Amino acid sequence: MTNNPVKPTACKLLDIMPQTQTEWTFRVKNNLPIKHGQFMQLSLPKVGEAPISISGFGDGYVDFTIRKVGKVTDGLFSLKKGDNIFIRGCYGNGWPTEQFKNKTVVIIAGGTGVSPVKSLVNMLCEHSNYARNIYLILGFKNSHSILFADELKKWQTASHFHVIYTLDDENYPGFKKGLVTDFIKEIPFASFDNEYECIIVGPPIMMKFVGMGLLMNKVPEKKIWMSFERKMSCGIGKCGHCRIDETYVCLDGPVFNYTIGKKLID
Amino acid sequence: MKHAQTYQLTVNEMNEFLEQLSKKYDIYAPVRISCGGRYAKDDSIIYQPINTYQEIEFHERSTYPLKEVLTPITQTLFYFTEDEFKESKSPQKDVLIFGRACDINSIKIQDQIYLQNGGIEDYFYKRIRDKIKFILMDCPEQFEGCFCCSVGANKTDMQSLAVSDNNGSAYVGIYDSDFNNYFAKYSAVDHEIQTPLENELKVDYPVIDNLDLANKLKEHPMWKEFDARCIGCGSCTVSCSTCTCFETTDIVYTQNAHIGERRRTCSSCMVDGFDKVAGGQSFRKKTSEKYRYKILHKVYGYNARFHTGPMCVGCGRCSARCPELISYPATLNKLSQAIKEIKGGVQHD
Numbered sequence: 001m002t003n004n005p006v007k008p009t010a011c012k013l014l015d016i017m018p019q020t021q022t023e024w025t026f027r028v029k030n031n032l033p034i035k036h037g038q039f040m041q042l043s044l045p046k047v048g049e050a051p052i053s054i055s056g057f058g059d060g061y062v063d064f065t066i067r068k069v070g071k072v073t074d075g076l077f078s079l080k081k082g083d084n085i086f087i088r089g090c091y092g093n094g095w096p097t098e099q100f101k102n103k104t105v106v107i108i109a110g111g112t113g114v115s116p117v118k119s120l121v122n123m124l125c126e127h128s129n130y131a132r133n134i135y136l137i138l139g140f141k142n143s144h145s146i147l148f149a150d151e152l153k154k155w156q157t158a159s160h161f162h163v164i165y166t167l168d169d170e171n172y173p174g175f176k177k178g179l180v181t182d183f184i185k186e187i188p189f190a191s192f193d194n195e196y197e198c199i200i201v202g203p204p205i206m207m208k209f210v211g212m213g214l215l216m217n218k219v220p221e222k223k224i225w226m227s228f229e230r231k232m233s234c235g236i237g238k239c240g241h242c243r244i245d246e247t248y249v250c251l252d253g254p255v256f257n258y259t260i261g262k263k264l265i266d
Numbered sequence: 267m268k269h270a271q272t273y274q275l276t277v278n279e280m281n282e283f284l285e286q287l288s289k290k291y292d293i294y295a296p297v298r299i300s301c302g303g304r305y306a307k308d309d310s311i312i313y314q315p316i317n318t319y320q321e322i323e324f325h326e327r328s329t330y331p332l333k334e335v336l337t338p339i340t341q342t343l344f345y346f347t348e349d350e351f352k353e354s355k356s357p358q359k360d361v362l363i364f365g366r367a368c369d370i371n372s373i374k375i376q377d378q379i380y381l382q383n384g385g386i387e388d389y390f391y392k393r394i395r396d397k398i399k400f401i402l403m404d405c406p407e408q409f410e411g412c413f414c415c416s417v418g419a420n421k422t423d424m425q426s427l428a429v430s431d432n433n434g435s436a437y438v439g440i441y442d443s444d445f446n447n448y449f450a451k452y453s454a455v456d457h458e459i460q461t462p463l464e465n466e467l468k469v470d471y472p473v474i475d476n477l478d479l480a481n482k483l484k485e486h487p488m489w490k491e492f493d494a495r496c497i498g499c500g501s502c503t504v505s506c507s508t509c510t511c512f513e514t515t516d517i518v519y520t521q522n523a524h525i526g527e528r529r530r531t532c533s534s535c536m537v538d539g540f541d542k543v544a545g546g547q548s549f550r551k552k553t554s555e556k557y558r559y560k561i562l563h564k565v566y567g568y569n570a571r572f573h574t575g576p577m578c579v580g581c582g583r584c585s586a587r588c589p590e591l592i593s594y595p596a597t598l599n600k601l602s603q604a605i606k607e608i609k610g611g612v613q614h615d
Contacts, residue, residue, distance in 0.1 A: 004389035006514075010349050046523060048515040050544060069544055084348055112545070203547070231543050233514040237384035238391075239533070240511030241540060245480055245562065246570035251384040265481050266541065266549035266559070 005236050008043050008086035013079055014061055019147045022068045023112070024077065025055060028085055030062040036097055036120035037227060037255050040064070040089030041235045045075030051232040051250070054090065055115035055148075056122065062087075065115045065147065091235040092254045095120050095199065095225065104192045105131045108180050108210050110139040110202030114147050116227045116254070117201050122151065125158050132160075132195070135187050139166040139180035139202075146175075180206065184213040200226045211258060224258035272439045272459065273452045280319035280436050283448055287362060288317065291399075294335045295364035296328035297321050303329070304589075313363070322364060324431040327409040331507040331583060332369040333376055335361065336394050337532070339504070343390055343514075344528040351528070353389070360397045364429065366405040367461040368412075368579040371419040372507030373400075375579070378572050379510045390530070399442065402428040404459050408466070411582030413595060416469040419579035420462045428459040469595045471576055472602040474566040479608065483562065486604045487614050489554040495590050498553045500534030502584035502594070503560065508577050511535060535560050561597055 015027040056063035230249045233239035242249035302310040311328040344351040380391035402425035414420040426442035503509040513533040518526035568577035
């Protein structure tokens with residue numbers, strides 16, 4: 001018995017890229033295959049482990065975008081390029097990418113909810129023939145909390161992308177003032193010939209209202225996909241923290257179709 | 267329960283037997299800790315390594331469950347440096363555990379989570395589980411609040427041996443031929459070791475057969491009273507034979523903050539923070555929501571995932587340990603009533 005699924009591996013920290021004052025992207029050496037929307041268990045120095053969404057990956061690396069939330073992440077934010085960071089995974093089902101082929105993909109994400117969908121958006125941007133076109137609504141609280149500013153610009157200029165960026169309570173160049181839910185009506189669902197899928201990621205309350213907004217626009221439930229964030233101490237269905245009734249978010253999610261996700265009541 | 271051979275041994279002969287076994291096995295049994303309880307002069311009974319037969323507490327329910335031998339309240343998983351995580355030492359000897367039928371049955375539920383769920387085996391659980399054999403205690407007296415018969419946990423076939431304490435002697439039943447050698451010098455006696463056939467307390471264990479019903483029950487007013495009654499201390503889940511949840515935390519040695527150990531510590535869905543995510547959000551803020559979550563896991567969630575019946579062996583420890591005197595069987599009865607109401611179309615405001 002040599003395989004220990006909770007034993008982390010030391011991986012070199014290749015780069016640290018601040019996104020905002022409190023949210024930094026940590027680029028870590030990795031050669032394991034990853035699917036868009038998966039997560040890994042990261043060892044937070046002096047604290048323990050936490051599930052962190054993969055915000056990007058490429059040849060030999062994986063990115064995690066992490067918010068500094070006091071004591072828990074302090075140790076992580078004092079690391080330097082070249083230090084070791086302990087990770088294990090990947091975990092979770094990820095986005096049903098195959099289902100997006102040749103369709104219109106509507107992506108609505110808020111705040112740090114952009115992280116779990118960012119690598120998918122980049123893939124859809126780089127492979128312009130993968131999906132038919134992309135409608136992207138991304139919302140942030142204010143101009144200080146804008147994540148992935150460089151990528152936002154890149155997506156805005158992609159010819160097959162239609163983007164709306166919002167700030168909850170601030171007028172700012174390139175952003176509309178308001179909540180993401182205010183702009184769902186601008187998506188021309190009727191013109192998609194039923195060939196589309198929707199993605200929602202963000203805080204639970206935002207996902208709830210975006211879900212309701214999509215249904216009001218006659219989007220069928222089975223075309224909506226959402227990613228759940230829950231506490232996890234193991235990522236492999238043992239610790240119990242992410243369980244909702246018979247569903248383990250770590251094993252069965254974090255991505256759920258709305259038909260299932262709407263019944264997951266904590 | 268018929269078996270091939272039963273022997274009657276004196277206490278001294280039992281001690282000889284245990285001494286011989288101890289060469290190969292670490293032997294655990296419920297042991298009384300005088301004044302080790304929650305209140306002044308209150309004892310506790312916990313699973314501990316034993317050397318002699320007299321150390322075993324046969325006549326009172328153990329305060330804490332058998333699972334603690336496999337998953338202690340706190341255990342060190344790894345020692346880490348800046349470059350490496352190294353597993354803590356594996357148990358060296360095989361393990362024999364004295365337990366009642368309910369206690370042994372509870373390990374099937376532990377196995378389901380730690381070895382089966384998601385098709386992933388937990389390394390730390392498996393390395394001790396593979397070494398364990400059980401000695402069944404017959405449990406003729408039963409205890410207040412026991413309802414093993416209502417959940418089918420009064421019988422087991424997982425034992426290697428069975429022991430019945432008989433005032434100064436012990437009957438020993440052999441179910442595993444590995445132990446035959448120890449008894450070559452004794453003659454078999456005609457005695458049948460029985461596990462409980464009936465409990466005084468009978469519980470009509472509720473059945474929730476679909477998620478829609480479970481979700482409707484979450485809205486039912488029956489949970490409200492627990493905001494006032496339950497203090498969310500987690501005594502029920504720590505003492506539960508079948509609860510498995512844990513936290514993973516690191517401690518660092520103060521001389522060098524990069525060297526330390528990773529521990530697994532028993533956790534509880536009844537305490538604040540169990541569901542708290544990085545941003546600080548929790549999903550079940552009220553105590554009544556936490557209590558509802560726990561109960562519906564026992565009655566609905568576990569069986570809906572694994573289809574092996576309730577996540578409960580009727581050991582009665584949760585009610586016995588509750589400092590607020592909340593009765594789990596009484597909650598189950600209320601739940602059964604709520605199910606009837608929902609199925610009958612009763613509306614609540």
